Amino acid sequence: MNRSAGIELRDVDVSRGAAGRVLRGVNLAIDEGETVALVGRSGAGKSTILKLINGLLRADAGHVIVDGRDTREWNPYQLRRRIGYVLQDVGLFPHMSVGTNVAVVPRLLGWDPARVTTRGDEVLGLVGLPADVFATRWPHELSGGQRQRVGVARALAADPPILLMDEPFGALDPVTRAELHREFRRIQAAVRKTVVIVTHDMAEAFALGSRVGVLADGIIAEIAPPARLARSMDPRVRALLEPLLEAGALVGRHA
Amino acid sequence: MTLIRFLAAHRAEFAGLLGQHVILVLTSTATAVLIGVPTGVLAARRPRIGAPIVWIANVVQTIPSLAMLGFLLPLPLVGGLGARVAIVVLILYALLPIVRTTAAGLRGIDPVLIEAGSALGLTPRQLLWQVELPLALPAIVAGIRVAAVIGVGTATIAAAVGAGWLGEYIFRGLSMVDPTVILAGAVPAASLALTVDGLLLWMERAFGRRGSRRIPRGLSAAVAIATTLLLVLVATTASRRTGPVIRVGSKNFTEQILLGEIVAQAIERDAHVAVERHLNLGGTFICDTAIRSGDIDVYVEYTGTAHTAIFKEQVDTDPARVFARVRQRYADIGLTLFAPLGFGNPFAILVRGDDARRLGLKTIEDAASAAGSWRAGFGYEFLQRADGYPGLANRYHLRFASPPRGMDLSLIYRALASRQVDLIAGDATSGLISAYDLVMLEDNRRYFPPYDAAVVARSATLLRYPEVRVALERLSGRVGMGDMRQMNHAVDAGHEDAAAVARAFLARLERDRQSKG
Numbered sequence: 001m002n003r004s005a006g007i008e009l010r011d012v013d014v015s016r017g018a019a020g021r022v023l024r025g026v027n028l029a030i031d032e033g034e035t036v037a038l039v040g041r042s043g044a045g046k047s048t049i050l051k052l053i054n055g056l057l058r059a060d061a062g063h064v065i066v067d068g069r070d071t072r073e074w075n076p077y078q079l080r081r082r083i084g085y086v087l088q089d090v091g092l093f094p095h096m097s098v099g100t101n102v103a104v105v106p107r108l109l110g111w112d113p114a115r116v117t118t119r120g121d122e123v124l125g126l127v128g129l130p131a132d133v134f135a136t137r138w139p140h141e142l143s144g145g146q147r148q149r150v151g152v153a154r155a156l157a158a159d160p161p162i163l164l165m166d167e168p169f170g171a172l173d174p175v176t177r178a179e180l181h182r183e184f185r186r187i188q189a190a191v192r193k194t195v196v197i198v199t200h201d202m203a204e205a206f207a208l209g210s211r212v213g214v215l216a217d218g219i220i221a222e223i224a225p226p227a228r229l230a231r232s233m234d235p236r237v238r239a240l241l242e243p244l245l246e247a248g249a250l251v252g253r254h255a
Numbered sequence: 256m257t258l259i260r261f262l263a264a265h266r267a268e269f270a271g272l273l274g275q276h277v278i279l280v281l282t283s284t285a286t287a288v289l290i291g292v293p294t295g296v297l298a299a300r301r302p303r304i305g306a307p308i309v310w311i312a313n314v315v316q317t318i319p320s321l322a323m324l325g326f327l328l329p330l331p332l333v334g335g336l337g338a339r340v341a342i343v344v345l346i347l348y349a350l351l352p353i354v355r356t357t358a359a360g361l362r363g364i365d366p367v368l369i370e371a372g373s374a375l376g377l378t379p380r381q382l383l384w385q386v387e388l389p390l391a392l393p394a395i396v397a398g399i400r401v402a403a404v405i406g407v408g409t410a411t412i413a414a415a416v417g418a419g420w421l422g423e424y425i426f427r428g429l430s431m432v433d434p435t436v437i438l439a440g441a442v443p444a445a446s447l448a449l450t451v452d453g454l455l456l457w458m459e460r461a462f463g464r465r466g467s468r469r470i471p472r473g474l475s476a477a478v479a480i481a482t483t484l485l486l487v488l489v490a491t492t493a494s495r496r497t498g499p500v501i502r503v504g505s506k507n508f509t510e511q512i513l514l515g516e517i518v519a520q521a522i523e524r525d526a527h528v529a530v531e532r533h534l535n536l537g538g539t540f541i542c543d544t545a546i547r548s549g550d551i552d553v554y555v556e557y558t559g560t561a562h563t564a565i566f567k568e569q570v571d572t573d574p575a576r577v578f579a580r581v582r583q584r585y586a587d588i589g590l591t592l593f594a595p596l597g598f599g600n601p602f603a604i605l606v607r608g609d610d611a612r613r614l615g616l617k618t619i620e621d622a623a624s625a626a627g628s629w630r631a632g633f634g635y636e637f638l639q640r641a642d643g644y645p646g647l648a649n650r651y652h653l654r655f656a657s658p659p660r661g662m663d664l665s666l667i668y669r670a671l672a673s674r675q676v677d678l679i680a681g682d683a684t685s686g687l688i689s690a691y692d693l694v695m696l697e698d699n700r701r702y703f704p705p706y707d708a709a710v711v712a713r714s715a716t717l718l719r720y721p722e723v724r725v726a727l728e729r730l731s732g733r734v735g736m737g738d739m740r741q742m743n744h745a746v747d748a749g750h751e752d753a754a755a756v757a758r759a760f761l762a763r764l765e766r767d768r769q770s771k772g
């Protein structure tokens with residue numbers, strides 16, 4: 001298990017004081033270039049897994065291995081600069097223009113200014129926001145969907161091998177969300193990152209993940225490609241699938 | 256209108272005082288920013304340490320500024336006269352708003368932004384400089400604004416310790432009871448406060464506008480310039496202290512400023528030693544502290560004041576005994592008391608000149624017989640103190656038609672002249688005595704202790720500069736009561752310049768000396 005840009009969680013326990021144990025003995029292996037979607041109810045520990053991967057949280061027991069090294073051995077700042085991160089609330093810095101927001105990590109890495117600008121323009125183009133129009137705009141001037149695209153561009157700016165996305169499209173209207181799903185698949189086909197997406201929406205997980213994991217009671221109840229997961233008999237999985245089956249949404253691409 | 260005329264007449268002096276005021280408020284506020292912002296960051300990061308810091312800053316803020324000057328004055332390093340102690344006071348006052356708004360500004364930042372920054376790989380230091388401080392900037396500027404406005408106001412108090420600035424006019428005006436001069440200090444100080452407030456409010460809005468927030472290079476540059484100015488200022492005051500100069504002090508009323516000028520000019524002219532003037536230094540306590548600590552070398556004190564207020568001796572009305580005792584007490588602490596200048600400034604019992612002439616009044620005893628149909632007006636303190644009116648009434652069996660009225664000292668002369676009262680206790684050297692044609696009755700039963708004016712100097716200084724001793728000895732017995740009243744009147748009523756009045760007086764002394772051979 002010593003692949004580059006792979007992620008592995010081995011017997012990971014996380015407890016948070018009064019809230020009790022959030023994760024208990026989680027095992028998860030993600031290959032390089034794979035897109036894994038983790039689904040679960042609120043508080044199931046989805047975001048916790050992301051924060052374990054980029055070192056914002058420490059496991060109480062077990063190991064989190066990124067690029068073949070335990071996160072305890074990584075310099076946390078070096079680690080995070082190799083991992084793009086997209087938040088539900090986007091977290092664009094309101095005091096920086098779109099271009100500057102996108103340039104944060106490249107500048108941290110000490111790239112020369114010309115390269116920072118070129119790369120910024122490139123990723124903005126990649127997410128469908130032409131730099132000549134958007135680079136000088138301010139976050140508050142953008143729509144929700146545009147902000148989310150900037151968030152993705154910022155995460156991709158330093159060309160990190162790994163991308164973590166925490167409910168990335170949760171706050172958007174269904175039409176914009178579907179549009180961004182298509183965009184994401186196009187981008188992912190172009191850049192082939194190792195991606196972990198966390199969502200409470202099974203439809204989103206099915207739309208984006210090459211594998212979908214269901215988190216329940218602090219463990220991963222089941223993880224499989226969407227088509228196989230759709231036939232799961234596990235009641236914890238069925239509970240999340242029900243609404244989709246009723247809507248007939250699983251007929252199509254993955255089903 | 257009179258205010259504009261006054262400012263026009265004093266424009267050079269006014270520009271100097273205003274400039275000092277601005278520079279010192281700027282440097283003290285900048286220093287407070289350099290201390291306060293990091294402290295605010297610490298307070299936001301570590302509430303356990305932060306809470307007590309904010310609490311202490313709160314307590315400091317509640318100490319009245321005059322009291323704070325009093326506390327700090329005797330301390331080594333921060334204490335002493337002039338700008339140094341005033342700057343320390345201004346910095347202390349400016350700290351609280353800056354610490355508090357910095358901490359509040361940082362705590363108010365959306366945690367999502369902190370999380371985003373951390374996840375992008377910013378170190379805590381990078382997070383602080385690139386995200387937290389720029390976002391807290393409008394709050395911090397609001398704090399600086401409050402601090403600067405407080406500073407402009409508080410700085411006027413600094414005149415009490417001889418730091419000059421606009422407060423100089425306020426204190427001078429208060430001692431001259433001249434509203435124009437008070438306004439000459441107060442109006443510019445208030446306008447300055449409003450200007451500073453407006454300027455910083457504009458900055459605060461500019462930073463607050465979304466999208467233009469980042470630590471501007473201009474601000475860092477301004478802080479750097481202000482700090483440099485402060486260092487230059489400290490360096491120059493420090494270097495001035497090392498040169499061979501005699502530092503002359505005075506209390507904060509007209510007569511004292513005149514005497515300070517007379518002493519200073521006499522030293523300059525006769526001893527050829529450079530003089531640094533620390534005139535207008537608050538009251539007795541400040542002058543006494545200053546001469547003991549060596550912040551000043553010489554000033555003029557009154558024997559009775561030294562006897563009771565400084566050395567806490569029992570009241571004594573014998574002038575020679577009081578002088579001898581005070582000279583001995585001063586000698587014990589390394590200070591030399593010169594022979595009296597020639598006039599005293601005791602309480603003066605005054606009546607109108609026409610009454611005195613009509614009734615042939617010369618002494619207080621003479622007045623006691625006529626007082627049955629009179630009304631009297633006294634200052635509140637004189638009315639209360641056992642060694643004031645109660646004792647006086649006892650000694651002379653004084654009885655008035657109605658109980659004496661308490662009134663403000665600044666109004667009391669006019670009240671007598673306009674016949675609202677018939678007898679008052681005033682200042683023996685007041686220029687208003689001749690201006691209103693009043694007569695001072697002799698204290699023939701020796702009720703009041705003597706307040707003979709005499710020069711006090713540091714003995715060590717006199718040893719080093721014997722020619723200064725000669726110059727000061729020449730003044731003994733040469734300043735008469737009439738001279739003093741005339742000079743006080745020239746400055747208080749005639750609005751003449753104290754230095755010029757003193758110069759004219761010394762020139763006259765010199766002519767007298769030569770004509771006598």
